[in-house]
Amino acid sequence: MALLETKNLTIQFGGLKAVSNCNLYLNKGELIGLIGPNGAGKTTVFNLLTGVYKPTEGDILFDGKSIVGMKPYQITQSGMARTFQNIRLFGELSVLENVMIAYHFHAKHSVLDSILRTPRHFQGEKEMREKAMEFLKIFKLEHRVNERAKNLPYGEQRRLEIARAMATQPKLLLLDEPAAGMNPQETLELMNMIKWIRDQFHLTILLIEHDMSLVMNVCERIYVLDYGTVIAHGTPAEIKNNPKVIEAYLGEEVHH
Numbered sequence: 001m002a003l004l005e006t007k008n009l010t011i012q013f014g015g016l017k018a019v020s021n022c023n024l025y026l027n028k029g030e031l032i033g034l035i036g037p038n039g040a041g042k043t044t045v046f047n048l049l050t051g052v053y054k055p056t057e058g059d060i061l062f063d064g065k066s067i068v069g070m071k072p073y074q075i076t077q078s079g080m081a082r083t084f085q086n087i088r089l090f091g092e093l094s095v096l097e098n099v100m101i102a103y104h105f106h107a108k109h110s111v112l113d114s115i116l117r118t119p120r121h122f123q124g125e126k127e128m129r130e131k132a133m134e135f136l137k138i139f140k141l142e143h144r145v146n147e148r149a150k151n152l153p154y155g156e157q158r159r160l161e162i163a164r165a166m167a168t169q170p171k172l173l174l175l176d177e178p179a180a181g182m183n184p185q186e187t188l189e190l191m192n193m194i195k196w197i198r199d200q201f202h203l204t205i206l207l208i209e210h211d212m213s214l215v216m217n218v219c220e221r222i223y224v225l226d227y228g229t230v231i232a233h234g235t236p237a238e239i240k241n242n243p244k245v246i247e248a249y250l251g252e253e254v255h256h
């Protein structure tokens with residue numbers, strides 16, 4: 001069964017259809033790429049999926065239920081997490097605190113427990129800290145736990161953002177250009193890590209990436225957007241040889 005399915009998803013900004021009749025489906029456990037030239041509508045698709053924008057037309061089914069009209073926090077609670085193209089961390093907070101904040105979504109102790117400092121509060125905090133540490137280890141950030149997020153090198157900030165998204169215990173993880181600004185070695189490590197967390201946590205992942213060669217190596221299927229429309233969909237091998245895709249990317253080179 002599809003974990004996520006969009007049906008004729010469309011959004012119009014003034015005269016511009018940023019996303020037009022977009023049909024995506026993601027089966028449970030798949031790692032899917034969403035690629036396309038600059039301005040193709042990739043981030044807008046994420047904003048639609050996460051409730052930042054409401055579609056002009058169409059539907060989004062998550063785990064079989066429509067999520068159109070739900071608020072972003074409700075969508076997060078229902079099991080979808082994302083990272084952003086421009087990193088959004090709490091720069092002044094420590095690495096550990098950044099992850100613990102996300103974990104609060106699933107906290108078993110209430111705010112009242114925290115205010116009253118009940119035993120449940122301390123137990124809850126302890127569990128949260130342990131869970132957060134687990135994710136930080138996976139993302140090789142355990143040596144940074146007490147540093148302020150803003151002082152981390154760029155590649156580590158990107159990994160921290162993913163660790164934080166993971167702490168909300170999502171079923172679906174949306175990653176917006178996770179390797180942007182990383183060097184080839186960091187990129188390779190990150191891609192291996194993404195594959196690993198997918199397997200380990202039985203996650204489904206949708207990954208936006210500008211660089212085609214990069215998604216080719218990790219994704220099982222790829223959707224290609226151009227001017228808001230899906231112009232191609234298939235396995236990496238199919239996408240690589242698709243004339244429409246080649247044209248869209250060649251066109252981009254001419255324009256830049």
Ligand SMILES: Nc1ncnc2c1ncn2[C@@H]1O[C@H](COP(=O)(O)OP(=O)(O)OP(=O)(O)O)[C@@H](O)[C@H]1O
Pocket residue numbers: 013016018036037038039040041042043044045085210
């Ligand atoms: N809130 C908005 N209001 C008006 N236009 C918007 C809005 N958000 C996005 N757009 C437009 O929608 C189109 C798609 O933008 P989007 O950021 O989704 O593309 P993208 O594929 O993510 O590009 P990039 O690779 O550069 O990040 C662009 O023309 C953009 O200017």
